[in-house]
Amino acid sequence: xxxxxxxxxxxxxxxxxxxxxxxxxxxxxxxxxxxxxxxxxxxxxxxxxxxxxxxxxxxxxxxxxxxxxxxxxxxxxxxxxxxxxxxxxxxxxxxxxxxxxxxxxxxxxxxxxxxxxxxxxxxxxxxxxxxxxxxxxxxxxxxxxxxxxxxxxxxxxxxxxxxxxxxxxxxxxxxxxxxxxxxxxxxxxxxxxxxxxxxxxxxxxxxxxxxxxx
Ligand code: MD6
Ligand code: FE
Numbered sequence: 001x002x003x004x005x006x007x008x009x010x011x012x013x014x015x016x017x018x019x020x021x022x023x024x025x026x027x028x029x030x031x032x033x034x035x036x037x038x039x040x041x042x043x044x045x046x047x048x049x050x051x052x053x054x055x056x057x058x059x060x061x062x063x064x065x066x067x068x069x070x071x072x073x074x075x076x077x078x079x080x081x082x083x084x085x086x087x088x089x090x091x092x093x094x095x096x097x098x099x100x101x102x103x104x105x106x107x108x109x110x111x112x113x114x115x116x117x118x119x120x121x122x123x124x125x126x127x128x129x130x131x132x133x134x135x136x137x138x139x140x141x142x143x144x145x146x147x148x149x150x151x152x153x154x155x156x157x158x159x160x161x162x163x164x165x166x167x168x169x170x171x172x173x174x175x176x177x178x179x180x181x182x183x184x185x186x187x188x189x190x191x192x193x194x195x196x197x198x199x200x201x202x203x204x205x206x207x208x209x210x211x212x213x214x
Contacts, residue, residue, distance in 0.1 A: 019181030028174030041091040059127040066093040068117040068213040101210040113142040115210035123205040125195030142212035143180025150201030158187035
């Protein structure tokens with residue numbers, strides 16, 4: 001266990017189910033560059049805490065890049081081409097992001113999947129994401145590709161019903177999770193983040209979630 005923490009490259013990939021896996025350290029070599037893009041883009045489209053349909057403020061702060069951005073407010077969850085906060089299109093999807101997402105999807109056999117949306121999430125101590133399905137995408141053939149940066153989080157991997165008790169998997173800086181095919185609609189979430197200090201991201205965890213929205 002100690003070794004697993006010290007040698008991130010030597011952690012093994014984890015098969016979560018059919019069409020779903022954790023690719024351990026897959027994004028490590030581009031992690032610094034990804035973070036540079038996140039910082040640059042967040043100056044164009046700021047991190048904000050969206051409201052749920054029920055009126056609760058989400059503990060995770062978000063913005064999007066790409067043609068389509070996931071938004072949530074009192075009228076519900078959906079994809080929008082214009083950032084409601086700035087009134088302008090979301091920042092462009094950096095080629096590095098697209099390339100990483102495609103390479104990860106390829107490994108699971110989802111070749112030809114081209115994401116058109118990337119949700120950037122920022123977690124601090126206490127932030128969490130309760131069990132949910134990603135179901136606002138028109139295209140459900142394409143997988144979800146999720147990149148973890150910074151503080152270690154506990155990923156909750158459930159089943160096809162909300163009541164299915166989730167497995168718990170640690171997600172480290174540079175890990176990539178892909179879920180598609182028969183696992184595309186699996187319930188998932190992120191347990192409450194514990195406070196710590198990460199050499200690259202400080203007190204935060206960032207997550208890039210790629211989807212094909214349209
Ligand atoms: C994660 N995020 O942060 C996984 N889904 O590791 C998600 O599953 C997610 O952050 C839908 C909307 C926002 C998210
Ligand atoms: Fe999700």
